[in-house]
Amino acid sequence: MNLPPLAAIRVFEAAARHGNFTKAAEELGMTQAAVSYQIKLLEERVGAALFLRLPRQxxxxxxxxxxxxxMTDAFEILRAAFATMRESTEGILTITTIPTFAATWLVPRLGSFHMEHPSLAVRLKSTRDMVDFSRQEADVGIRSGQVKWPGLVCHKLFQADFTPMLSPTLAASIGGVKTPEDILKLPILDPGDPWWNIWFNLVGIDKPALRGDLRTRLGDQHLEGRAVLAGQGVGILTPVFFQSELQQGQLIQPFNVVGTSKHAYWLVYPEARRNVPKIRAFRDWMLGHIGEVKT
Amino acid sequence: MNLPPLAAIRVFEAAARHGNFTKAAEELGMTQAAVSYQIKLLEERVGAALFLRLPRQxxxxxxxxxxxxxMTDAFEILRAAFATMRESTEGILTITTIPTFAATWLVPRLGSFHMEHPSLAVRLKSTRDMVDFSRQEADVGIRSGQVKWPGLVCHKLFQADFTPMLSPTLAASIGGVKTPEDILKLPILDPGDPWWNIWFNLVGIDKPALRGDLRTRLGDQHLEGRAVLAGQGVGILTPVFFQSELQQGQLIQPFNVVGTSKHAYWLVYPEARRNVPKIRAFRDWMLGHIGEVKT
DNA sequence: TATCTTTCATAAGGCCACCTTATGGATCAT
DNA sequence: ATGATCCATAAGGTGGCCTTATGAAAGATA
Incomplete structure (x- = not known):
């Protein structure tokens, strides 16, 4: 019922196909002696001669x-299965990322990635769950955190810096924001965010009196950014996420003072897969384009 | 293009089928750790995760x-191929034998073998060529020779003894054969056969004057036996080959004196296949029935 | 006929791939 | 809280498998 050793079957298949041990050995990248050995092994295992040894053949x-x-049929199936698998997996890159990063940084730049790698399709999985490549299907992940994770290659993308931002309209409503104190005149989105205290401390203001609804917890820089863009209040945001909005004047960053969180954003993937082409492609592209961004 | 290690593929197939490493390990007769190791190996080789490690599954x-x-398809093909091979090879026993033995001893007794092993079909190859299992397809062989052959299991069946034989009619034509000298009155089949001199020496006659046509060389005891049965002359034959003709009175062995050749008849088969069931069956049957024969 | 070439078999020897044992972590069940 | 189940991982030993080297057989060539 049990199959003979598969290595021996493999050798037999090649030898039968070539009708020649030496050629089979070449195909398999082994010596003729090894082929002879394996065939003999198989013959003893199945209890029957598989080849007649004629002179010189x-x-x-x-x-x-x-x-x-x-045997050839079976190996053909295996070869075909792995070949199609390779094709399909080589062509799809699955990225798991936190929603903020997806919406504010990644999605706007994916067009550039497609231009560089037209044969690679990208599948995005946007989730807050901490990436765990042993439990989720993904090639690479983008996560925030303080430390490196064991078993993963981690590239630091940037620190989670933060500074107040608001819409030009909102700023104009109080005649412009010139000093940190001006911010206190305006409604604060998510005043419970600890980043506010840290930032006001940096500009010399202790225990700032923040106006705004404490219950507003958008929980996500992306959503907070939308609210800020809509002029609903002042948000404390990470500048790199709103690069284009700042350039286009849709958002204002009134002060150069930024707070620095211990958290950073990381590109991560399993060490074992560091040399998979599509992963290298994405890493190279990403690190290149992160560098372009002025933090 | 190259396939991953086959052992790993095999493990993956079983694990995928069971959806459970532990069960797969049991099926394959290995430990769970080994399954885990092989799956990991395969995943690294193909550059993609094949299983998600969920809690307890x-x-x-x-x-x-x-x-x-x-994978399952491919292994199913392999399994099926080996299974049908086994069935078909287990049921057919190929015997290569010298023609004399086939005609005089083996064929008349094959019915008995079929009775003992109804599921075994016998294929006979009758040839004078020296048996060489590496060049001919055969399970067992019957050959004459003096020595044992390396790599073969050799069972001595009997010595190639010889003694004059003739038909009752021919004996009667000179009033019966009572002394060795009587034989010299009759035509000798193949008087050039060296066995004649040896036998006459045994009975004290040096350089016997053999009558008969020197050109008659039937070359084969079976054919010589037919000629003797037909009353065409006296032959020097091996008694065991003509057991039944002697018992039924179709042939006469006038003297108990037999010459003994250094040659013997052997049952041979490759050492490596000594435990193949059909070969054991034939060997046991043959040695049992050789024992029955009075030499 | 002698020499060369091709092809497979075999012996000896070394190494690494693979397996086992042992243990730990995570989760579900009771 | 305890036990059971399932998988991962580390450590360690060994035997399977491969290589090298050589020989035998016989076709090819001259």
Whole structure:
């Protein structure tokens, strides 16, 4: 019931196909002696001769001839399966990322990635769950955190810096924001965010009196950014996420003072897969384009 | 293009089928740790996760799920091929034998073998060529020779003894054969056969004057036996080959004196296949029935 | 006929791939 | 809270498998 050793079957298949041990050895990248050894092993295992040893050649026995086509069929199936798998997996890159990063940084730049790698399709999985490549199907992940993770290659993308931002309209409503104190005149989105205290401390203001609804917790810089863009209040945001809005004047960053969180954003992927082409492609592209961004 | 290690593929197939490393390990007769090791190996080789490690269970990834059916198909083909091979080879015993033995001893007794082993079909190859299992397809061989052959299990069946024989009619034509000298009155089949001199020496006659045509060389005891049965002359034959003709009175062995050749008849088969069931069956049957024969 | 070439078999020897044992972590069940 | 189940991982030993080297057989060539 049990199959003979697969290595021996493999050698037999090649030898039967070539009708020649030496050629089979070449195909398999081994020596002729190894082929001879494996065939003999298989013959003893199945209890029947598979080749006749004729002078300067071998010929399949009746039994061997009956066996060989099935072996070739089976290996053809295996080869085909792995080939199609390779094709399909080589062509799809699955990225798991936190929603903020997806919406504010990644999605706007994916067009550039497609231009560089037209044959690679990208599949995005946007989730807050901490990436765990052993439990989720993904090639690379983008996560925030303080430390490196064991078993993962971690590239630091940037620190989670933060500074107040608001819409030009909102700023104009109080005649412009010139000093940190001006911010206190305006409604604060998510005043419970600890970043506010840290930032006001940096500009010399202790215990700032923040106006705004404490219950507003958008929980996500992206959503907070939308609210800020809509002029609903002042947000404390990470500048790199709103690069284009700042350039286009849709958002204002009134002060150069930024707070620095211990958290950073990381590109991560399993160490074991560091040399998979699509992963290298994405890493190279990403690190290149992160560098372009002025933090 | 190259396939991943086959052992790993095999383990993956079983694990995918069971959806459980532990069960797969049991099926394959190995430990759970070994399964884990092989799966990991395969994943690194193909550059993609094949299983998701969920709490207390594993689940195929998309890629794994696409791969698994082909793996099962391929192994099913292998299993089926070896199974049918086994069935067909187990049921056919190929015997290569010298023609004399086939005609005089083996064929008349094959019915008995079929009675003991109804599921075994026998294929006879009758040839004078020295048996060489590496060049001919055969399970067992019967050959005459003096020595044992390396790599073969050799069972001595009997010595090639010889003694004059003739038909009752021919004996009667000279009033019966009572002394060795009487034989010299009759035509000798193949008087050039060296056995004649040896036998006459045994009975004290040096340089016997043999009558008969020196050109008559039937070359084969079976054919010589037919000629003797037809009353065409006296032959020097091996008694065991003509057991039944002697018992039924179709042939007469006038003297108990037999010459003994250094040659013997042997049952041989490759040492490596000594435990193949059909070979053991034939060997046991043959040695049992050789023992029955009075030499 | 002699020499060269090709092809497979075999012996010896070394190494690494693979397996086992042992242990730990995570989660579910009771 | 305890036990059971399932998988991952580390450590360690060994035997399977491969290589090298050589020989035998016989076709090819001259």
């Amino acid at each position: 071998v010929a399949l026995t009746e039994i061997g001839a009956r066996l060989a086509p099935s | 594993v689940a195929l990834t998309e890629i794994g799920a696409r791969l698994a059916p082909s």
